[in-house]
Amino acid sequence: MKISPLEQHRAGGKQRILAVSAERCVSQLPKVPTFAELGYPGITGMGFNALYAPPGTPREAMLAWSRALVKALSAPDVREQLMNMGVLPVGKGPEELAARGAEAAARWEPVIKASGFVAD
Structure with missing residues (x-):
């Protein structure tokens, strides 16, 4: 999640950040709630690098x-x-990465299949 560009726009009054999709509040945006805190617990997700x-x-x-x-x-x-x-x-180990990958696949595979998307 690229927070810095969003924060610059927010601080400049060009954007209002309503919520973050992280599982918990993001320290760079301490006053911005999560979707779950706003009553939308199903809206979570963050990209990751590994x-x-x-x-x-x-x-x-x-x-x-x-x-x-x-x-x-x-x-x-x-x-x-x-x-x-x-x-x-x-910064977690290989087991946590494998679990996160499996969790992401289980969550998003039905969405991808329902969309009809086919990779080249």
Whole structure:
């Protein structure tokens, strides 16, 4: 979720941000409620970025990369830079990423199928 451009427009009076689709309030927009807080609990969702490794990558290598990423995302200066760019740094391990991917697929697959979308 790119928050910074939205915040600039909001601060300049060009836009009014009614709600965020995050599961909880976003620290960059502390006065903006979530849709759930406004009575729309079904409206949630956030994009995410992740690092992926090719099939067959040794588990220990993936865990080492994961630990390094979590450590980097925990550094105050890195967190601040990312937050200023509108990125919410999380940094979780491979199991959490797999669970999030499965959850997203389960949620959005029926919507995509119902839309009739077919990838090239």
